[in-house]
Amino acid sequence: MNLTDWMHRLAPRAMTRRLATVLPLAAVIVAAGCNEKLDGTAGCPLTCVDQSAQIQTVDLDAVSSAATVLGGLGLGTSPFMLLASRGDTLDTRVIIRFDSLPGVSAKSASDTTTSTTFQYADSVYLRLRLDSLAAKLTVPVTVSVYDVDMTTGDDTAAAVLAPLFNASRLVASTVVAPGKLVDSLAIRLPNSFLTDKAAAKARVRLGVQISASASASARVAATQTGFGPSIVLRNYPDTVAHQPITLLPFSATPTTNSSIASGLQDFTIVVQGTAPPAPGLLAVGGLPGRQAYLRFNVPSSIVDSALVIRATLLLTQVPSSSPDPTDTMLVQPRLVLASPLVSDPEKAAQVLADTVQIPLSRLAALRTTPGTSGVREVEIAPAFRFWAVQPDSLLPRAITLRSTQQDYSPQQALFYGPSAADPTVRPKLRISYTSRSRIGLP
Amino acid sequence: MTRTPFFIRALAASSLAIVAAASGAAAQGTTSAQSFGYPVGELSTRALGTAGAIGEVDARSSINPAALVLQPQGAVFAQYDPELRTVTTSAGTAHTTTARFPNVGAVLPVNRRLVLGVSASTFLDRTWETNTSRTLKFAPTDDSLVTFNERRKSDGGIEDLRLAAAYAVTPSVRFGLALNGYTGSTRVTASELFADTLQYRDVTQVSDVSYGGTAVTAGLIVDLLPKLNISVSGRKGGHATMYVNDTAAVHGDIPDRYSGSVSFEGLPGTIIAARVSRELWSQMASLSASGAHAVDATDMSLGAESAGPRLGGFPLLLRAGIRRRDLPFQVGTTTVRETSFGGGIGLPIAYDRVTFDVSVLRSNRTGVAGVDEHAYNLSFGLRVRP
Numbered sequence: 107m108n109l110t111d112w113m114h115r116l117a118p119r120a121m122t123r124r125l126a127t128v129l130p131l132a133a134v135i136v137a138a139g140c141n142e143k144l145d146g147t148a149g150c151p152l153t154c155v156d157q158s159a160q161i162q163t164v165d166l167d168a169v170s171s172a173a174t175v176l177g178g179l180g181l182g183t184s185p186f187m188l189l190a191s192r193g194d195t196l197d198t199r200v201i202i203r204f205d206s207l208p209g210v211s212a213k214s215a216s217d218t219t220t221s222t223t224f225q226y227a228d229s230v231y232l233r234l235r236l237d238s239l240a241a242k243l244t245v246p247v248t249v250s251v252y253d254v255d256m257t258t259g260d261d262t263a264a265a266v267l268a269p270l271f272n273a274s275r276l277v278a279s280t281v282v283a284p285g286k287l288v289d290s291l292a293i294r295l296p297n298s299f300l301t302d303k304a305a306a307k308a309r310v311r312l313g314v315q316i317s318a319s320a321s322a323s324a325r326v327a328a329t330q331t332g333f334g335p336s337i338v339l340r341n342y343p344d345t346v347a348h349q350p351i352t353l354l355p356f357s358a359t360p361t362t363n364s365s366i367a368s369g370l371q372d373f374t375i376v377v378q379g380t381a382p383p384a385p386g387l388l389a390v391g392g393l394p395g396r397q398a399y400l401r402f403n404v405p406s407s408i409v410d411s412a413l414v415i416r417a418t419l420l421l422t423q424v425p426s427s428s429p430d431p432t433d434t435m436l437v438q439p440r441l442v443l444a445s446p447l448v449s450d451p452e453k454a455a456q457v458l459a460d461t462v463q464i465p466l467s468r469l470a471a472l473r474t475t476p477g478t479s480g481v482r483e484v485e486i487a488p489a490f491r492f493w494a495v496q497p498d499s500l501l502p503r504a505i506t507l508r509s510t511q512q513d514y515s516p517q518q519a520l521f522y523g524p525s526a527a528d529p530t531v532r533p534k535l536r537i538s539y540t541s542r543s544r545i546g547l548p
Numbered sequence: 549m550t551r552t553p554f555f556i557r558a559l560a561a562s563s564l565a566i567v568a569a570a571s572g573a574a575a576q577g578t579t580s581a582q583s584f585g586y587p588v589g590e591l592s593t594r595a596l597g598t599a600g601a602i603g604e605v606d607a608r609s610s611i612n613p614a615a616l617v618l619q620p621q622g623a624v625f626a627q628y629d630p631e632l633r634t635v636t637t638s639a640g641t642a643h644t645t646t647a648r649f650p651n652v653g654a655v656l657p658v659n660r661r662l663v664l665g666v667s668a669s670t671f672l673d674r675t676w677e678t679n680t681s682r683t684l685k686f687a688p689t690d691d692s693l694v695t696f697n698e699r700r701k702s703d704g705g706i707e708d709l710r711l712a713a714a715y716a717v718t719p720s721v722r723f724g725l726a727l728n729g730y731t732g733s734t735r736v737t738a739s740e741l742f743a744d745t746l747q748y749r750d751v752t753q754v755s756d757v758s759y760g761g762t763a764v765t766a767g768l769i770v771d772l773l774p775k776l777n778i779s780v781s782g783r784k785g786g787h788a789t790m791y792v793n794d795t796a797a798v799h800g801d802i803p804d805r806y807s808g809s810v811s812f813e814g815l816p817g818t819i820i821a822a823r824v825s826r827e828l829w830s831q832m833a834s835l836s837a838s839g840a841h842a843v844d845a846t847d848m849s850l851g852a853e854s855a856g857p858r859l860g861g862f863p864l865l866l867r868a869g870i871r872r873r874d875l876p877f878q879v880g881t882t883t884v885r886e887t888s889f890g891g892g893i894g895l896p897i898a899y900d901r902v903t904f905d906v907s908v909l910r911s912n913r914t915g916v917a918g919v920d921e922h923a924y925n926l927s928f929g930l931r932v933r934p
Contacts, residue, residue, distance in 0.1 A: 145644065
């Protein structure tokens with residue numbers, strides 16, 4: 107009798123068949139349950155070989171050139187417009203263009219038949235939407251609306267437009283008490299103002315100014331936000347059959363460039379701006395909006411051959427006399443994509459990485475207050491991701507620093523530039539990196 | 549615009565020394581996968597069921613090419629070997645699961661005396677991962693140490709591609725010869741991962757390590773008595789090269805191996821075998837880029853396979869065995885010894901045209917003070933005869 111026979115005495119055939127069915131099934135279940143799980147950290151350090159990355163940190167005078175340039179993409183491209191009256195420190199006003207008026211209306215209040223020309227208007231309001239949280243009103247302010255249409259000179263220049271804000275051109279005004287300013291302001295305009303303009307085939311171009319016995323400022327939402335200024339009116343006296351109509355800003359000039367004309371639907375003019383920086387200083391913010399352009403010369407041994415873990419631009423801030431010196435402002439570094447062929451820093455500072463299209467290019471903003479001083483740290487490590495794959499001849503190692511409220515906040519931060527007399531206050535680049543190495547080889 | 553000289557005016561107000569605290573990144577995390585990795589053994593599920601004792605006379609194990617002619621039947625085979633490993637130290641316990649597909653091949657009889665075989669089996673498996681917390685002061689003005697995670701991961705190993713031929717000189721004397729090509733790759737990933745991704749940038753370095761080497765294996769199986777045979781085999785290792793990212797980095801040797809076994813088939817339906825193997829792993833040390841400590845290792849096993857209850861007219865095969873061996877790569881200067889015991893079954897399916905094998909080995913790895921490592925080595929094998 108062999109082992110097989112002995113086994114059959116111990117295990118009947120039916121049991122063997124069941125075993126033959128269950129066993130492979132169990133094996134498959136066990137095998138399927140063996141998901142790979144590799145983390146054996148608990149075995150360290152007794153069973154481990156130290157393979158730490160060698161991380162080095164160096165401080166470099168790596169800013170090869172720097173400049174303060176006027177920022178922004180042009181008039182009318184910022185989301186807000188600043189109305190400010192801050193004595194001799196700041197004076198900004200808002201221009202709104204309504205170069206297209208309705209083509210039809212009732213003939214008169216008594217004759218409600220339709221006229222093919224715009225000759226009846228009632229309940230005319232200029233509606234402005236405001237950022238009520240950013241308003242700085244401590245005393246009652248007067249919001250005045252002027253007719254700033256003109257036919258000679260640069261119709262966007264503050265020097266040309268500012269004189270038009272005079273009593274002979276005053277269209278309407280209203281007084282707003284502190285605490286009464288909400289997110290919308292409606293200024294009643296004379297009904298005849300629009301119909302007279304239509305009759306004269308003239309343009310409606312309004313200038314808005316605030317004035318008060320003390321400093322005052324408020325932000326008006328621009329057309330870019332989708333909540334821009336508008337004129338609301340009735341062109342029929344019948345309030346049941348006809349609803350009020352809304353006129354949106356429209357600029358007919360310049361006729362040769364619709365993109366620029368689109369921006370000029372509404373924009374800010376700076377009659378009195380913040381002072382430009384002293385020589386040797388870099389300015390960020392202010393009005394008109396300035397930004398700092400910085401170009402670096404980083405050793406290729408770091409850019410090409412190392413992995414940058416942290417890169418900090420160390421800037422020494424100088425106290426600024428700009429408005430709101432104790433309020434927080436955000437300085438946003440942006441990666442410059444302009445090639446070296448664009449030698450003008452002002453133009454190069456406009457060709458920036460789009461952080462929406464290229465999220466990896468997003469750099470963290472610096473939070474500071476303009477009136478303070480000291481060393482500020484701007485983190486720019488993500489820029490090295492792009493610099494590592496493009497030579498300097500194609501992609502200069504350059505960034506800009508701009509206010510997150512560029513062109514609608516007067517706050518201006520000042521920093522020492524690379525030409526500062528004291529070398530200890532010049533910008534520096536602190537880089538923590540690890541060399542490319544063959545970590546973990548057997 | 550202000551402009552300074554184009555080149556850097558001054559380098560490094562300070563070039564800071566590395567200030568490391570706590571622990572640094574570490575690799576392996578196990579006693580068995582040091583250096584080039586864990587020697588899987590190139591044994592089939594069937595042979596693993598006997599703890600490797602019948603490896604010399606098993607056609608599906610890439611040990612002795614002469615074994616191909618013992619059962620001159622065409623077949624293809626493959627197996628899946630997960631290892632459930634537990635490593636306990638004073639720092640804690642790590643439970644890991646490593647999935648391997650260590651053996652696939654075919655037996656191709658030309659006639660009853662000449663059989664060819666091809667197979668791919670895992671020679672060394674280097675799969676592990678560790679995650680170590682590290683703290684570092686990045687700048688002198690930083691107020692505090694920065695904590696980040698250093699992850700080290702290795703995935704892959706060295707494969708043995710074998711082309712073998714076996715010839716039965718007489719019914720009781722078989723001879724085999726094989727050409728072995730050693731290839732395979734390991735992807736090593738080293739990452740520094742930071743919680744604060746605004747200030748710090750995660751960095752990852754990947755090294756693709758690949759291998760190329762050759763060896764020749766010869767074997768002989770002789771029936772001394774009708775129910776007693778001995779088998780011997782040897783592998784002469786050739787040159788090997790380790791490439792890192794397609795660049796030849798280090799040259800070395802594939803280790804030689806000498807092994808033999810005695811098999812007794814005096815009990816009906818039963819084979820009892822004992823095997824001893826000596827592998828000269830120290831020859832492989834020169835292939836290491838990190839100065840691995842490799843030692844020559846002895847592997848001894850004793851086991852049996854027996855026909856159990858019949859199923860569809862064919863016997864269910866029952867196996868058991870015990871094994872003791874040294875692992876080739878030391879932890880520091882300490883040799884790790886592995887003791888395994890277990891068993892398995894072979895289930896005939898489809899009138900014995902298909903065999904489903906399962907084996908389980910319980911392995912204890914000792915030698916390193918303060919480390920308790922044990923594992924369950926499971927193996928699921930399938931052999932199909934056309």
